Amino acid sequence: xxxxxxxxxxxxxxxxxxxxxxxxxxxxxxxxxxxxxxxxxxxxxxxxxxxxxxxxxxxxxxxxxxxxxxxxxxxxxxxxxxxxxxxxxxxxxxxxxxxxxxxxxxxxxxxxxxxxxxxxxxxxxxxxxxxxxxxxxxx
Amino acid sequence: xxxxxxxxxxxxxxxxxxxxxxxxxxxxxxxxxxxxxxxxxxxxxxxxxxxxxxxxxxxxxxxxxxxxxxxxxxxxxxxxxxxxxxxxxxxxxxxxxxxxxxxxxxxxxxxxxxxxxxxxxxxxxxxxxxxxx
Numbered sequence: 001x002x003x004x005x006x007x008x009x010x011x012x013x014x015x016x017x018x019x020x021x022x023x024x025x026x027x028x029x030x031x032x033x034x035x036x037x038x039x040x041x042x043x044x045x046x047x048x049x050x051x052x053x054x055x056x057x058x059x060x061x062x063x064x065x066x067x068x069x070x071x072x073x074x075x076x077x078x079x080x081x082x083x084x085x086x087x088x089x090x091x092x093x094x095x096x097x098x099x100x101x102x103x104x105x106x107x108x109x110x111x112x113x114x115x116x117x118x119x120x121x122x123x124x125x126x127x128x129x130x131x132x133x134x135x136x137x138x139x
Numbered sequence: 140x141x142x143x144x145x146x147x148x149x150x151x152x153x154x155x156x157x158x159x160x161x162x163x164x165x166x167x168x169x170x171x172x173x174x175x176x177x178x179x180x181x182x183x184x185x186x187x188x189x190x191x192x193x194x195x196x197x198x199x200x201x202x203x204x205x206x207x208x209x210x211x212x213x214x215x216x217x218x219x220x221x222x223x224x225x226x227x228x229x230x231x232x233x234x235x236x237x238x239x240x241x242x243x244x245x246x247x248x249x250x251x252x253x254x255x256x257x258x259x260x261x262x263x264x265x266x267x268x269x270x271x272x
Contacts, residue, residue, distance in 0.1 A: 040222045047215050051251050054212075054258035057199070061192035068191075084181075091177055094170050101167060129181065133188045 029108075032115040036093045039086035046083040084129055089122035162221060169218035176211040183208075196262050205263035212255040220248030 015023045056067035070076050096114050099105045105114055183204070187195050199205050223244045231237040 037226065040219070041226065044219045044223055047219055048247075048251060050212075050215075051255045051258075054255045054262075057192070057195055058258035058261045064192040064195065087177060087181065091174065095174065098167065098170060129185065132185055136189065 027112075028115045029111050032093060032096075032118060035089060036097075039090040039093075042083060042086040043090055046086065049079075049083070081126070081130055085122060085126045088125040088129075089118065092118040092121050092125075162224070166218065166221045169214045169221070172210070172214045173218055176207065176214055179207055180211050196265065197267070199259060199262045200265070200267065202263070205259055208259050209256045212252055212259065216248045216252035216255070220244055223248075 017024045053067055053071075056063040071080060096105070096118055099114075105111060183198070187198060190198075199208065224241060227237060227240045227244060231240060
C-alpha cells in the first residue's frame with residue numbers, strides 16, 4: 001500500500017477473506033463436518049460393494065471366488081481400507097452428531113476436542129481392524 | 140372443530156403435510172440402529188475375511204446372522220438414501236436435475252436394499268450341502 005499522507009488515517013478497507021490472516025481459515029470442526037459428508041458419499045458406494053458381495057454369494061462359489069479375488073487384489077485392498085476408514089469415521093462422527101442432537105457438546109472447545117477424538121479413534125480402529133485381518137490367515 | 144382450539148393449535152393443524160420432520164427422525168433412528176448393526180457387521184466381516192464360499196454361506200444359514208444382515212442392509216440403504224437426498228438438495232438448484240437425481244437416488248436405495256436382502260435370504264434358505272458345488 002502506498003504511504004499514507006502524514007496525519008491522515010489509512011482508508012478503511014473490508015477485511016480480506018484470506019490475506020493478512022484474514023477473516024477465514026480452516027477449522028477442525030469444519031473439516032470434520034466436510035469429511036462426514038464425504039465419508040457418507042464413499043459409504044454409498046461401499047453399500048453397493050456390499051450388495052455385490054451378497055450378489056456374488058447368491059450366485060454361487062465361482063462368483064464368490066471372483067469377488068474374493070477382486071477384494072483381495074491391491075486395488076481392492078486399497079478401496080476396502082479406505083471404506084473401513086470411512087465406516088469408522090462416519091460411525092464415530094455420527095455418534096458425535098447424536099450427542100449434539102441431545103443438546104450436548106456445543107462449546108467450541110468441546111466440539112474441537114470431540115473432532116480430534118473422532119479422527120484419532122477412526123484411524124486407530126482402522127489400523128487395528130486391518131492388523132487383525134492381515135495377521136490372521138494368509139489369504 | 141372445537142372452539143377451545145387456540146389459533147396456534149389451528150395453525151398447527153393446518154400445517155403443510157405434517158411430515159416435515161420425518162426425514163430428520165428417520166435419519167436419526169436409522170443412525171442409532173446402524174451404530175449397533177455396523178459394529179456387528181464389522182465383526183462379521185473380520186471373521187469372514189479369509190473364508191471361502193461355503194464358510195460365508197454356512198454363516199448366513201444361521202437365522203440370527205441372516206436376520207441381522209438383512210436389517211443392516213435395510214437400515215444402511217435407507218440411511219444412505221436419506222443422506223444422499225440432503226446432498227442432492229444442497230448442491231443441485233435446477234428443478235429438473237434435482238428431481239431426476241432424487242428419483243434415481245430413491246431407486247438405487249430401494250433396488251440395492253431389495254437385491255441385497257433377497258440374496259441374503261436365498262443363501263440363508265439354501266440347503267447346507269451339495270447344491271451349488
